[in-house]
Amino acid sequence: MTTAKQAPRANSVGQDRIRKDGPLKVTGTAPYAYEQPVKNPAYLFALTSTIAKGKIKSIDVAAALAVPGVLEVMTHENAPNLFAKTDNELYILQNNEVHYFGEYIGAVVAETPEIARHAAGLVRVEYGAEPHDTHFRPDHPERYDPRRINTGIPSNSSQGDVEQGLAEADAVVDEIYTTPYEHHNPMEMHSVIAQWDKERLDRVLGLLGDRPHLLIHDASQGVAFERLMLAPVLGLLPQQIEINSPYVGGAFGSKGIPHAQVMLAVMAAKLLPGRPVKYMLTRQQMFRSVGHRLTTHQRFRLGAQSDGTLTAIAHDVQQSSSRLKQFAEQTVNATRHLYAAPHRETSTRMVPLDIGPATFMRAPGEFPGMFAQETAMDELAVKLGLDPIELRLRNKPSTDPESGKPHSSHHLDECFSEGARLFGWDQRRSAPRSRQEGEWLYGMGVASASYPKQMTLATKASVKFEGGKYHVAIAAADLGTGTWTTLTQIAADALQVGEEDIALQIGHTDLPVAYLAGGSTGTYNWGSAVMVAAVNFRSKYGEHPKEGDEAQGGTHYPDEAKQYVMDAYGAHFAEVKVSTVTGEVRVTRMLGVYDPGRIINPRTANSQFIGGMTMGISAALHEESYLDSRFGHVVNSDFAGYHIAANADAPDVQACWVEHPDPMFGPTGAKGIGEIGIVGVPAAIGNAIYNATGKRLRQLPFTPDKLLD
Known part of the structure; x- marks a missing residue:
């Protein structure tokens, strides 16, 4: 009979650990589908x-x-x-x-x-x-109100009187921002047996x-x-x-x-x-057939008093949809929660087209929506003569603007102050075209980042003692994000054993049911289930379990969590240089500072943040799928025509965080980090381009032709 050894608390969570799956992947022995x-x-x-x-x-x-x-x-x-x-x-x-x-x-x-x-x-x-229609236009005669958008929230919202708020404002921004079709291009193509x-x-x-x-x-x-x-x-x-x-x-x-x-x-x-x-x-x-990021046309309006206090926020979105299957992104979501204003209004309309269905793409909804919001905030700061960071912090809400609920944690101001110090924001010159070296104009820009806690389906995990190890099973997924490593760390601490005593099993339907890896929910959702299963196991079998002893547990969030709005926050800082000869934009430095709750593994977290920022740089400078409306196909459907960021496009990308564990996200104290790294990146880069050149770009991507006209 095999019995468990008694071990001191492992203290794995929070420690830098190399990826458990790393050796398999670098040797080509990790079997993909x-x-x-x-x-x-x-x-x-x-x-x-x-x-x-x-x-x-x-x-x-x-x-x-x-x-x-x-x-x-x-x-x-x-x-x-x-x-x-x-x-x-x-x-x-x-x-x-x-x-x-x-x-x-x-x-x-x-x-x-x-x-x-x-x-x-x-x-x-x-x-x-038959006659087809694949041409996106915001005034499409068949556009419609989807009523509900992704995550199940209403497509429209209204508080106060936006027109009154704009009339009372000393400064107003009223502009159109657009984002194009984009396609996912992971290294592993979709495959199935x-x-x-x-x-x-x-x-x-x-x-x-x-x-x-x-x-x-x-x-x-x-x-x-x-x-x-x-x-x-x-x-x-x-x-x-x-x-x-x-x-x-x-x-x-x-x-x-x-x-x-x-x-x-x-x-x-x-x-x-x-x-x-x-x-x-x-x-x-x-x-063609595995989804894409839909295209958006966004009218964003802001009104503010001379001291920067917002009086009105309005965000009206038109976005594409397949006639075959609707996917309505929550593009207006961050607008409803990030900044305070007495008069607020958002709306979403879908344009039905004869195209393939869209789907989730890293930070669905929040990504295009925050590009519009954070660019508009920068434009307002310029009009008022305020520092862009100061404008944002003056409008940080004391409670959630949409629901009136308090925040479970909200450290955006700390992200900005730490980021400004590390990035050297005090060296920024507010007047455009103030710094030039040869053909290159330099500028700095900033943007907020915000991503909400998503609702998830029930998730379960099990712990079984077998062969001298604790077999932790959950139908989670590792997309390269580090799940094999972080769940092992969480399980080790919860069971108070070493990581070498944990045998993790994921990625199979025979295992306890788990919600998918999406919406930045994986670590805190799966981790919560693992921790509860571990507690149940120890409560039932103590420190000396016998061979075959097993217990299960499910995700647990405090009852009072429903009384709070729970978001992750961050601040993005970008420095760019723009060629006065070719219009080329290069990101010379980028820093992200985040408020992610507890960090389970600094190494994998840093990888997620940098990965998000790099993907944001790619969308800002390169990515656009050209849909030929005559035939309905994407013209640039390979890497010869669809450009993504390479190493040279992201020479100095760094991330850090201000760690404040948030118990309302469950016993791990971790918030989601998969999406928070990307949401504000294009706006920060666009704002830096304005600071460098004096030219405001409101259409992604920021290609040279837009800077030479």
Whole structure:
């Protein structure tokens, strides 16, 4: 019999630890979804539409089927029937309709990926094209009020009288800010392996104990959430679907929910029962069917007295949406909470288009919304002749402006004061074009950062003593964010043992159900469940458990947490230089100072903050997906045309934090940090460009042409 050793408290939380998965990843031995070992796999290559709207009149697959090594060609004519249309994005190949360019219309499955791709090029499709509309315009005649936006909050809000507040103001800002379509481009393309149990599928279905079983290896931000979404469409019980995703090579929101490629592989595998079907998207296909950041047109109005006190805030947003499936970002959310003003108003309208569905992209909603808000605040500071930091701090609310609730913690002022000291803000020259070295104009800019605590579904964890180790199990995900490491640290402290005594299991639907890795909820949500499970384990078995002893626990937040508004905060500082010859913008320095609650691991936290800032630099200077409205496709759908930040674009990016554990976020005291690193970055860079050149840019990205006209 194995018994546990008694150990002193580990004190792992807060310590700098290298990543537990690091050695596996640098040696190439961490198996991602496409690399999971399976026997005798078949390979899929997708058939996608080349029109934006219409119907398939005919589809000739004869030439493809004649290619040696082709196993099956699946189209709407022979695809398995789906059960429930609970998600339009997943309900594919059930008819001949085409809803957007690049939509899946079939698949070729073959012995090798090369054969599948070659045969796919031999399939001939005749379309009946219909008039389509893919051109985003804020005055679109069919724009509509979605009523609710992402996270379930109302699309509109109003307090006081904005027009009165603007009339009473000594200074007013009334401008339009726009953000473009952007696409996720993680290093690991979306990939999936699907396999049905042949024996169970061949037997009569529906009998108790004789139900079909589906195994999926997927690049997923949340296997439990994915299973719940797939089950009704397939007509299966959740327990009939097994999903495995221990390692994910980047996601940024694009792998938060299952997209159509998962269903495509699952349906193709059903035509070849017992045989695993593998599909990895090409980089070009990543721009078609796995989501994108929608485009926005934002009118932002501010009114203020001469001392900088805000009298009115109004934020009106028009944003794109797919006709097939709505995704309405919470672009107005930060506007409702960050600054105080007696007169406030926000609204959201969607523009329906014949395009693929949008999805979460790092800091959905808050990212484009804070670009508008923090640029407008800088413009107001210029009009009033105030320091931009001083203007923001004068309007820091004592309670939440929307609800009137107190904040659980709010250290934005500390972030600004510490950041100003470290960055050398006192050296900034307020007048534009005051510092020039050769062809380069230099300037500094600043912006606030804010991201709310998101509501999450129930999350559970278990602790089992086996083989001399504590096996901690939870269906969490590691997207490269450090989950393998941080949950091990949390578990070690909660059980009062060393990290070497913890055996963590994540990324599988057989484990206790966990909410997905999204909305900056992972560490405090999963960590809370792990801590509660550990407490329950110790309470039940003490310091000397026996082999096989096990206990579970779920997330816990204090009852009084509902009485508070719980946000994470930060301040972004940027220095840029702008060429007077070419209009090129280079970020020379960037600093982020954050109020993230308790930091579990300084190393992985620093990586998250710097990663967010680098992604923000990329969006500020480069990223824009050009959608050709004549055909409905993204023109620059590869890295030759879609530019992302390289090392040279982020030479000196640093992060630090002011650590104030927040117990209202649960027993970890940690807030979310995944999104807070990006939300204010483009505004800080744009404000620095103004400080350098005197030219105000209100349209992302800040490309040279916008500085030379």
